[in-house]
Amino acid sequence: MFRLRLAPLRAAVLLAVGFVLLRVVYRVVFGGASGAGAVIVDLPRLRLDGPFSHITLFGPITTLGLGNAALSALPVAAVIVFFGLLNASINVQALFTRGAGRGPLRAISRSLVIAWATFPALVESVRRVRVARALRGQRSIASLLVPIFEQTIERALALAAAMETRGFAATGIVAGVCEAPVVLAHAMLDFGTDDRATDWHLDDLNVTLQPGTLTVIIGATGSGKSSLLHSMSGLFQHFYEGTQRGRIDIAGADRATTPPRDTAGFVGLVGQNVRLAFAAETVHDEIGFALAVRGVAPPVVHERVLEVAARLRIEHLVGRSIEQLSAGEASLVAIAAALVNHPILLLVDEPLADLDTAARARVCAVLGQLAHDAGVCVVIAEHNTREFESITDTWLRIRDHSLHQVTLHQVTSDDVRSTAATGTDVTARIPTLPEVPLASIRQLSVRHSTDLVVSDVSFDVPVGDLIALRGSNGAGKSSLLRAIALPTTTDTVIVSGSDVRSLKRRARRQAVALVPENFDDLLFAITVAEECRRADRGRTGASTAQTFADLLGLAAPNIAQLLLRHPRDLSAGERLCLVLAIQLAARPALLLVDEPTRGLDRAARALVSAALLRAADHASAVIFATHDDDFALGLATRTLYLQNGRLVAPTEVLS
């Protein structure tokens, strides 16, 4: 409640001094500084006319006049300083955190808590977008503000969905029946549009899931894995404005009429990109959120938080702030937060997308345990199937607008087919190795505050190379790529004979261009066509729209529809191709791509892999970072391994 911060007091004192000075100025200008005492300056009086005839400007200025003016300002100045003192000593934030759980101002109090928790994210977002802007070579205000704003809105929606499923603002809480976690009978899902030929829909869904089982929903991106999952969480019907026909019963509650907030007591949801959806500032409050919004007494909340944390063996994280979590830890915290009500049904949306191999194994083990030891009905939407092979009881595949139960054999045979398909692409490409390298990286190191994240990396890039940069999470892949694209030390990155550090914006982009992991940060227009136009600006003969069509493997006329859309309405694969096209507009000698397959399904990965091969025709060499084994093997002519910021093992050349 009380604490001491000097900044507000200092500001208040400055303000008070300013106030006193201002009042003196008013007196001097508007004829109030005369009076007894010695005359300092004798300014001529100036009488105004019209409606202002009662006002005289200037006049003699006397010592006493000035003194009086300053004295008369002191009471108000004192009030300003007094409030400065209050600001410096009272922690008002602690007050509204208390009001967020209950009481008549809980909506506004909760908004304030969220605003507070948003600040660190906002600072991070500004940092990220500034990098993205430099990468795109943009300097307009819109290129900074629009991506930040889009990220903020994205956070708001993720947060809202998470709050809704955890019982925020619940009014008609219902009780769940353990025996029948999920029953879908002749259910149909769509978004209320009549044009069923072109629009997304799922027909005739008949599924019954038992307690203590683990089900994985698979299907291509855009096939509706998430929508199907959220038809069970209720977000599809009550948040994303989808339409449900037929019957969906979740632990006995009719999903069509029961919003997610009322079933929070027995349905847990771990959303995509868990970090966006954290509603509290500490791990403890995050795990206890669902209980706190129900008005459960704090000691009980504390006990339950510890119990759930112990179950997932993350007790050591409970005291931490949300920002300090790694990707794997964040996933475990989100699972713990979904478990705090002891759900009958646990829904998990793409839990593995951001994780490295070790974290994936940990999350899969936890989910398997929940299903088979704790008797929870676990449903997962995911396209990384391999990790789940040993623990999955039921596979559901979405294909052609309907849902089929498939066997593990059918799932794995699809995998084999897809790797064979990418394998053929590579043979078409014959690496040429001339004597002078296109680019040389010389003793490149990157420091984040005190940590050395990239240490003394040197290698050459010959023309025609397609290099895969591999390594686990935190090995320094992204930092290395960013340092190559935007070097901060001279003579560390040489492309086509010139030092990239010394190049101007435009020339730098012709030497090297990077598509960062968060490629959406580069987009800031409201149509795809406008993005392409901006990329073309100042470059004669460039046609980004044409490149975009190339990368997608489409003829230019076929993308007319795509060009009219909002860039953020495109699918992830299409968006990546758009950003690739934008970055290729400057015709860079060296193209860098960070994690191009993150969160993409097999079809989209094939699209991106083909696009990278075509991009290699637009640039002279490509380096891409990935932790996707199949993708790297199928595409790269050479692989570099990074471990703790160092290149390890001699680079291996694939034949």
Next chain:
Amino acid sequence: MTSAATTRRSIPWTSSVLGGGSALAAAAFAWPFFVSAVPADAQVAVPIVAFALIPALIVALALTLDREMYTAKTVALLGVLSAVGAAVRIAGAGVGGVEAVFVLLILAGRVYGARFGFLLGLLTIAVSSLLWGGFGPWTPFQMFACGWVGAGAGLLPHRPYSDSRNTAGRRWPARFEIFVLAAYGVVASYLFGLMMNLWFWPFAVGTGTDISYAAGADPGQNLASFALYSLVTSTLTWDTVRAVTTVVGITLVGPAVLAALRRARLGPRR
């Protein structure tokens, strides 16, 4: 949530509380002009009443709106957007008081309606004051004035607006909308300055100058004094900078921000 949808859903008494509260608050802002109408004995109490009335009204209106805003999406958007607003305001204070926060208030008020805009104005000032430590007797007045800026944008008439994906087809209405919002931004910037000057004028100038507030003088003279005070204090300087920033901001980022807000449209509570 369009403003039309809001009125349809809301209980009539909410509207009257909001309207009545705003009218009372406006009277409290204009207290220097009401003093002469009050019996001489009570005149000393007028500024104190005005100062107590504004925070009380804020609490009353917040209580009225709180129930209506109690959905996950509204609360999340309100929280996140007021953080953005506060950040813009604090960042602006660092670069010579360039007030860009109106851009956000106007665009969000326009898309999510007057009530949301009003609350966003309140919360933006509250959050930035808490963060920066600038809480004081002036804060409630700023909150109200900013709330009105957001609410006003929500009350602007809506043209029939086609929601089709075809952006080229609605280019003209979209440009017209930006023009209207920018024009509103100019009006709001100057009105905001006038409102803020109005209640503070007697304190800023004190007594003993020719533009001082004179309790006994006729309203015409006070009005002229106030006009001159306002002109030299903020209208020519801060308000003009604010108006220019708002117009530039709405023109540059308006279309993209409106699109982002509309894509996240607040669904009706079901």
